[in-house]
Amino acid sequence: EAGVTQFPSHSVIEKGQTVTLRCDPISGHDNLYWYRRVMGKEIKFLLHFVKESKQDESGMPNNRFLAERTGGTYSTLKVQPAELEDSGVYFCASSLGWRNTIYFGEGSWLTVV
């Protein structure tokens, strides 16, 4: 069974550009999460989807970040325009139910220069 997959694995963009990260959760997992870790700090929660609905987006840092999950399958996280402080690794995770184990992807490593 395939795990959580993320694309791209690494991305280097210039300040002001746009980047879109994609996450494919484990098949059948209704719950999808986005987290990020910047500058060696803690892994921080960004938002949580249940199917196509945003259950909790309290961790989104500002309106430059937009997450979507049309159709309740894969999800995208767009950063527009990117700033230097957005550099870090963005993790996607999924779980079958809201009380089940959460499995993480390998992460998308973003560098903004």
Add this chain to the structure above:
Amino acid sequence: GESVGLHLPTLSVQEGDNSIINCAYSNSASDYFIWYKQESGKGPQFIIDIRSNMDKRQGQRVTVLLNKTVKHLSLQIAATQPGDSAVYFCAWRNRDDKIIFGKGTRLHILP
């Protein structure tokens, strides 16, 4: 506020010895705690979890201990191996299903 943190940022352990990684939490209403392992360039990997109605849970070479009185969580790794080198995160899940991570402890294995 609620927080989860770690006592030591880096832990060096001789290969073959047991490792103990600690985590302190405060003011938590969570009933579920998790340990994750993150190897270089990879995402967090689930190791073991424990619910608040338990104080100990064992897995393969790993044991998690929960002391609710002092709000302390620990991960014990028996017979530490080179492949155990990683950053270990404690985390807890709150009632909103949000996982909160601690800062992480890097485990370094000495030959």
